[in-house]
Amino acid sequence: MPLPTLRAVLASDAVRAAKPEVLSGADRLDRPVRWVHVSEVREVTGLLTGGELLLSTGLAMRGGGKDAAAYVADLVEAGATGLIVEVGDAFPEVPLAALRVARERRFPVIALRRKTRFVEITEQVHRAIVAEQYERVDFARRVHERFTALSLEGAGAQAIVEATAELAGSSVVLEDLSRHVVAYAAVGRPASGLLKDWEKRSRLVAPTGTAGLTGPEGWMVTPVGLQQRWGRLVVVNPASDQARLAMVLERAAQALELGRMAESDRFGIAHQAQGGFLSELADGRIRDDAEADARARSLGLPPAAPYVALVVRSAPRGTSPTDPVAVHRRARGLLERVAQAARTVRVPVLLGSLGPAEVAVLLAAGGRPEDTALEAFADALHVQVLRQPDLDAVAVGAGEPAATLLTAGASLRHARHVAEVAHALPPGRRRPFFRARDVRLRGLVALLHDDPRVQAFAESELDHLLVHEATHDDGMLALLRQYLAVGGNKTELARVSHRSRPALYKRLHRLEQILEVDLDDPDSRLALGVALMVHDQRR
The missing domain is CATH 1.10.10.2840 (PucR C-terminal helix-turn-helix domain)
Incomplete structure (x- = not known):
């Protein structure tokens, strides 16, 4: 609820009963009223900070036309919203000199033709102002609670954007640095109209450092990303209350950044002993072959070189779930399918979740040719994933065969990159598994395009x-x-x-x-x- 305007004050019961007549500034009646003062003091302007409406019986303008004109000029300079004067027997009319200044400066001066109690006017206006301030505080509280809850729930970008659109009362788009739409919520218009020629339209809107209006279409935008900006939130049809909208966008940007940070954390490291071991191998935190061998043996992997590091990647079928329970269930389902594929072809492996769509695998090929073992594992995996209703086809990225666990574990990062590229390839170019030599420069670009x-x-x-x-x-x-x-x-x-x-x-x-x-x-x-x-x- 915005601040009451001068027009709204004139429409109040207390003012209408006094028969108000607008003498000047009729085109400025939509100015907001921040406070109401009752004053008969000539030097009142030193007490004003801007946005006040003054109520007077005209005492400050009874010193002659020159003083009356100077009084009105001082009110204008002080940023007052308007002046309401009660006229009657003691002060029949506002001096013409004062009205001349008011009309030149488009300053609202209103005459009350009937006597009224100024206290009734101030009570009504101040009640509305206090209610507006309380509503703003309450709205800020609701915004804070909404985005805090979304962050605690691990909500995805789409859920955060939908909440932003609901709070903003307008369509909202989240785009990345390439001006591609990451998530959107269309309000009061079809999505086709909202997103039509999006990249072209967005490129005409210069980046901003903070939330603000910009661009030929008058979008409200705010950058997303704390240490490094990676996107931008856009409100296509911003509401008139820009301060409130900016607050919503800034809180949404914070929630998106927290969500992005949470998504980058590996799933289940604290709860999966095998995943923790693979994480240490990939990061180079284990430097001794004997320690690596002992840890692997304790986790059930036999000494059966060569070893091959794999990463299995699968996208969700349909819309990605935002419910944290559903995300956890899908990640566990993928992990179980990978484990079942290994059991089917009787290949010893260690497994660890890298997130809801990725699983790290350390495979012990033993005396078998590694490519044969990999093909058998990948074929069995594709069959298993077909039985997972919420998973799409998988892509397998493989490192080079290694004689030691340390060397194989170090290639997990490369295998993850290869799997990411392989999953982005058209279906016709897919194969049971990919190595780095299969993807080359375009693969490198595909790996890093989200950076x-x-x-x-x-x-x-x-x-x-x-x-x-x-x-x-x-x-x-x-x-x-x-x-x-x-x-x-x-x-x-x-x-x-x-x-x-x-x-x-x-x-x-x-x-x-x-x-x-x-x-x-x-x-x-x-x-x-x-x-x-x-x-x-x-x-």
Whole structure:
């Protein structure tokens, strides 16, 4: 509930009974009233801080036209909202000199034609002001409790964005640094309209350091990320109360950051002895072969080199659950399927959850060829996952075979990266398992495309061109793709693009101006090529 306006004060019972007449400033009646003062003192302006409405019987304006004009001018300079004057036998009219100043400065002056009790006016207005202040405090309390509960529940980004939209009363979008929508909640409009040409529209809205209105559409935005920004919250149709909306966005951004930090923690390390051992191997916290062997034996893994580190990755089928119990159940289900696959092919393994969609595996191939053991395990795993109703097909990333547990465990990080890339590949390119040599540079980009530092690099390289494309759509981005595809060979580019050399050179010069780089420089072409890979991967 916003502060009462001067118009609302004039509509109150106490003022309407006094027959108010607006003498000046009729176009400024929607100004908020922060407080009401009853004063007959000429030097009252030193007591004002702005936003006050003064009630008077005109005593301060009875010293002549010059003094009355100066009194009104002082009220304007002090930031008063308006002046209400009771006229009658003792003070029949507001002096013309005072009204002249008020009209020139568009300052509201209202005459009350009937006597009234000023205390009734102040009581009504102050009651509304106090109620507004209490409502603000109560709203802030409800916002705090809502986002605190979401954080404690481990709510995902979608649930937080939906709560933000409900509190804001407007559609809300969470985007990453590449201007791609991570989560959204459409309020009062179809999602298709909300998200239409999102990346193009978003690129016209400059980043801000704090919550505020910006951009051609008047969005309210706030950055997300404490130490390193990784996204932005956008309210597409912000409400009029910007201070309240900014508070909601800032609390939502904090909840999103806490959720992101929680999601990065490995699931079940404290409760899974095998997962704890694999974590120590991957991080290099175990440095002695004898200790590693003893720990593995105690956990049930026989001494059967070669050893192979694997990571199994599976995305949820349909919408990812936000209920922490459902997330825990799905993570346990994936872990159980992996264990069952190992038992089916009788391959000794150690297992540990890396999260609701990933499982780390240390496999002891024994005397069997490692590829044969891996293929058998992966085939059995695909069969098991088909029996898990909420899991999609899995991808298996494998490290290189190793003679020792320490060497195999150190490759778990690489196996996790490979599994992440393999899961992003089209179904037609998938195989039972992948190694690092199967993914190459595009795989590296796919691994790192969610890293804010990689996104920031791609944005710094391509931002000017993408903004140009969003506003002109003249094919400059396509020209850059063609130029990089032919390795910077302008003769070949002229041939494949069916352009004359003069026309092509002119467009390339314009492209260099937009990008602010020298396209003949090999380092520039390499950087732009990698940035395009990141951009395309995000799309």
